[in-house]
Amino acid sequence: MKTRNSFYNSLAGLLYYFITILLGIVNRKAVIAFLGIEYQGINSLFGNILSMLSIAELGIGTAIIYHLYRPLSEGNLQAVKSLMNFYRKCYYAIAMAVLIFGLLVIPFLNMFIQGYTLLYPLWFLYIWFLADVVLSYLFTFKRSILIADQKNYLVLLCDLLYQFFSKIGQIVVLFCTRDFICYLAVMVISRLAENFLINGLANRKYPFLKGNDSISLEKEILDDIKQKVKGAVFHKIGGFIVLGTDNILISKFFGLMTVGIYSNYSLIINSIKNICNQIMSATTASVGHMLAEHNEEKSRSIFKEMQILNVFIHHCAGVGIYCVATPLVSLLFGKEYIVSEFTLFVLACNFFIQGMRCVFGIFKDAAGILYEDRFIPLIESAVNIAASIILLKRYGLAGIFMGTILSSMILFGYTYPFLVVKRVLKGNVKVYFCEQIWLVVLNLGSLVSAKWMCGLAVMESLMLQILWNCVISVVVAFLIYFLGYAIWKKETKLLLYKLKSLLCDLLNI
Structure with missing residues (x-):
């Protein structure tokens, strides 16, 4: 059963990434054709800057998923509910922290860009990207139980619907308006709809999650989560600096046009990386259950x-x-x-x-x-x-x-x-x-x-x-x-x- 679930997760992931690659290429061509390479550069740059704010997540998600493996295997629904309620409270706090720190970044945005010449104020464009990230944190905790229960293919299906309607919607908006703000508005609205869909799906598959009658987490589990979070925060910082600062450095030393040019290669490379990693990472939950043996x-x-x-x-x-x-x-x-x-x-x-x-x-x-x-x-x-x-x-x-x-x-x-x-x-x-x-x-x-x-x-x-x-x-x-x-x-x-x-x-x- 574990092998079969891993296979389904891999198959769903491959289908997801093949479709999103095609959508991403068409969407990117539309941005370059209607707005210019610099706008594609700003897309990539703000993606890197906001990945820095993911440090606020502190690795809580990884720690929670680790502790979900055993109770899900044993059918201990009360323990699962306690973990998920704790997770929900943490992510509401994280969303607020991301919003606050994201706003504090605004005065320093010009430091990341060499020769900004776009039509819209830099801070105004950034706000739309920040809103997209904050909204995702408000609802994303429900994904965890699906992933830990080896149902990641359902999450990927929701993500696929998001990618389809957001990318196609953005292309239509660009064709009709040539307006980057409308393009960003479609992104934010689609993200909100996706998270509502995942939230509803998780509630339907796990109805015991509804309500607030769960008991507090055991002290041993809570202490272990705290210890893992202490370690994960360093990994978050390191992961951002090692893998998330490329576009920031390129923008600072070479300009937005070079960011846009490199982003075409990063689209291809990251798409292939996602496909390759999906084949393997779909087994993470199965490995977690195996190590528990x-x-x-x-x-x-x-x-x-x-x-x-x-x-x-x-x-x-x-x-x-x-x-x-x-x-x-x-x-x-x-x-x-x-x-x-x-x-x-x-x-x-x-x-x-x-x-x-x-x-x-x-x-x-x-x-x-x-x-x-x-x-x-x-x-x-x-x-x-x-x-x-x-x-x-x-x-x-x-x-x-x-x-x-x-x-x-x-x-x-x-x-x-x-x-x-x-x-x-x-x-x-x-x-x-x-x-x-x-x-x-x-x-x-x-x-x-x-x-x-x-x-x-x-x-x-x-x-x-x-x-x-x-x-x-x-x-x-x-x-x-x-x-x-x-x-x-x-x-x-x-x-x-x-x-x-x-x-x-x-x-x-």
Whole structure:
């Protein structure tokens, strides 16, 4: 049942992201065509700035979901209700904190932008984005029980409806009015409607959540949540600085136009990342239930199988990004919006490095490890900011992402080997380091080899070039990864057998 639920969650996630990718591309083309690349830049910039306010969430959601696994498995509805009521109170407070801190940011907005020339006042545009974030916090806590109960596909369905009506509505508004404020109004209204839908769905599936007759949380659970929150706040800060400051740095040092140009690549990269991560992250709840069984041998086996699949997916996808992204951007948005070859190479490497974190992160979150490595994100953040600023002066745009790669090495050097491999999985740290280094070598070999082979055929048609590059990148990446790593792992056979059995079971063969 856990495997089947994970499969449904993955399938729903894949469908969701494929559709939202198409909607995002069409929506982005409309913004650039009707308003200009700078407006797309402001979209991306404010997205980064407001992600900073997610620090106010403090990781409460992760801590609550961790504690929901056991009572949901045991059918302890009173414990679930107590956790959800506590969660609701926390998120109302968080929404207020986000609003207050968001308003306090307004006087400093000009610090993030080089040469602002848009028609509307900067603060006025920012208010709409802030309203979207605050409204989502008022209702988002109901998502948690669906996710913890392995019903994430229902959340994705609601998100899909939101994406469809908001993106299409925004395109229609731009076509009719050419007004960015109307465009933002559609975003806020659609977000509010989505959250009402999820709230109603959760109340219908879990009617016991209604009312305020729940008992207080047990002191042991409350103390554990507090400890995890203390650790999570550092992870929130670190996560924002490492992964959420790229557009801020680009805007500050290179301007809104460069933010807009990079955002075209980030749309493609983040879309692929979301698809890849969805295949794996849909298993988080299942992993949480499995770790609750305290079967170390089973946990190690499942981890290795997931890691083989995860690295394969990100390995092939990263090579594809390097070979296909530039001709795809040229086709969709125009040749004037492409980045340098070196910048794209660094972006592809960064994609692979971040992708390798996926399974480690799943097991880390499912095991409730938030407090133990609370200071690591601060160190990672400091390295990221310092390295990015130093390297951008020498390597330009690529230097920002080189700083992200360097800072990620701290996680691979401490958190994953010692807190996940050694503590949770009882594995061998030396084997871990050797494998990670070898996987990076294989990835670099695939990037260089596939790019060279793609260059052997230069075609006049961008569509044919994209098709050729896709085929070459996937074939080369697959062969190098399979022959250089996967074929030697006994878990590969187990993984293939499980995938075959699951497919036959679902098709009733």
